[in-house]
Amino acid sequence: MRKQDFEPNIVTCNTLVDAHCKEGMVSKAEDIVAAMIKRGIEPNVVTYNILINSHCLQNKMDKARRVLQLMIEKGCAPERVTYSTMINGYCNGKRLDEAMELFHEISRKGPILDTVKYNTLLQIMFQLGRVSTACKLFRKMLASGQIPDIVTCLILLNGLCKTGHIEEALKLFEAMRNSGLELDIVPYTILIDGLCKVGHIKVAKELFHQLSDNGLKLNVYTYCIMINGLCKDGLPDEAYRLFGSMGDNDCSPDSCCYNVMIRGFLRNNSTSKATQLLTEMVGKGFSADIFTATLFMDFIVHSNRSILL
Numbered sequence: 001m002r003k004q005d006f007e008p009n010i011v012t013c014n015t016l017v018d019a020h021c022k023e024g025m026v027s028k029a030e031d032i033v034a035a036m037i038k039r040g041i042e043p044n045v046v047t048y049n050i051l052i053n054s055h056c057l058q059n060k061m062d063k064a065r066r067v068l069q070l071m072i073e074k075g076c077a078p079e080r081v082t083y084s085t086m087i088n089g090y091c092n093g094k095r096l097d098e099a100m101e102l103f104h105e106i107s108r109k110g111p112i113l114d115t116v117k118y119n120t121l122l123q124i125m126f127q128l129g130r131v132s133t134a135c136k137l138f139r140k141m142l143a144s145g146q147i148p149d150i151v152t153c154l155i156l157l158n159g160l161c162k163t164g165h166i167e168e169a170l171k172l173f174e175a176m177r178n179s180g181l182e183l184d185i186v187p188y189t190i191l192i193d194g195l196c197k198v199g200h201i202k203v204a205k206e207l208f209h210q211l212s213d214n215g216l217k218l219n220v221y222t223y224c225i226m227i228n229g230l231c232k233d234g235l236p237d238e239a240y241r242l243f244g245s246m247g248d249n250d251c252s253p254d255s256c257c258y259n260v261m262i263r264g265f266l267r268n269n270s271t272s273k274a275t276q277l278l279t280e281m282v283g284k285g286f287s288a289d290i291f292t293a294t295l296f297m298d299f300i301v302h303s304n305r306s307i308l309l
Helices: 010-022 026-038 045-057 061-073 080-092 096-109 115-127 131-143 150-162 166-178 185-197 201-213 220-232 236-244 255-267 271-283 290-303
Strands: none
Touching (some): 010 026, 010 045, 045 080, 080 096, 080 115, 096 115, 096 131, 115 150, 131 150, 150 166, 166 185, 185 220, 220 236, 220 255, 255 271, 271 290
């Protein structure tokens, strides 16, 4: 191009920078940017966004932050996508404090984050066990005028259940039902799982039996969670009746369901039933997973008995 007296413009340079970054050659891309500046071609918001994204993808957040700072110093205003990329990078690197610091910086002087980015922050907060911080952020989200979508609600519901905050989860679930959101089986399954894990088996059963009444089709995963909950609560026979009724709802047990039911029998000392079900499972082409096999081995070792597997 130069031999033909065509001087590359910012679009050409950005294309080169982007191509090198996509090949993982970020240092070479930075050399191209330096060469651009020497030739009087000032990087624009696209250039900086490409570099920031590349550093974030390589989990080099300190370098990404320096590029962001340089961008601001050069008078190039960051866009919403710039901040979103940085926050995603911090979250993926489990650097929540820095993500929140940037979030507050944006709230004070930058563009407002959209629902997707709030969801990203909420997700990582729950993963790191920062439940109170997640709830504060959710309230801030509402105060900022952002309307939570079904994904936001599911992240909150799952996070509250996974961290044992079942009362708050129940309140949220009721709010979801009253809000007019069209709920499928997913939020029901999340809540049933949470209820089972904290021993609220009666409420879990009530919610489970509401599914058909609400016109929702039961799936294997929901059955598996309920069966597991009943077994853990010392109700293997009730769990087995539920296991046997799956076919009535056109939902055949899979390998996971068989393994959960077998483990339920073993943990409740119903070894003969567990062995019979194991034979049935193998006949259907399924096999015991490592957890089921370990329980059988423990039984053999501690009882000094032989089981034909």
